[in-house]
Amino acid sequence: RKEVEQDPGPFNVPEGATVAFNCTYSNSASQSFFWYRQDCRKEPKLLMSVYSSGNEDGRFTAQLNRASQYISLLIRDSKLSDSATYLCVVNRDDKIIFGKGTRLHILP
């Protein structure tokens, strides 16, 4: 089992819909969590950090459930420009572990 697992994609979602991504991690010693967005053939960019209390940034909401060892990302009112690959990243000790990413296609 991989240490960080994400929903397999791609997700094809109509514009305006709400999209939810989940990511599970296997090591309970994991310390910090992030969501990155990667556009095709580009470098990843930080979307948001994920805090235990949950956090929101505009249309994006991230949540962490340490007991169940998963993090989630919710995108509301999705836009065409949200089409990208969303990477879950988990830090543990001296390791940075990337999920494989979930591809999202927003359909007009």
Next chain:
Amino acid sequence: GAVVSQHPSRVICKSGTSVKIECRSLDFQATTMFWYRQFPKQSLMLMATSNEGSKATYEQGVEKDKFLINHASLTLSTLTVTSAHPEDSSFYICSASWGWGNTYNSPLHFGNGTRLTVT
């Protein structure tokens, strides 16, 4: 915000030659930088962790003699792909962290990547 600059963005080289990729942190001091490789439709794979003033730490399966990493200053790390082969063709990305506490608990800022094609 923090900026990491990577150069070149694209390089085509012949098999057997060496290619150097530079990664610079432009507005902060990065004691630790990370180098990744990404093959098409695959996730980022960490190759090595580059520490300023000391030897890099390589991930299992990454040949340190083939992928030479130098981190001579707090703002510059270089990756040299030596004796490149077509199978080394990939997207190479560096990243660095700034901000609070442990490097590994801070968000990463990525360079814009280098697309290497070995013919």
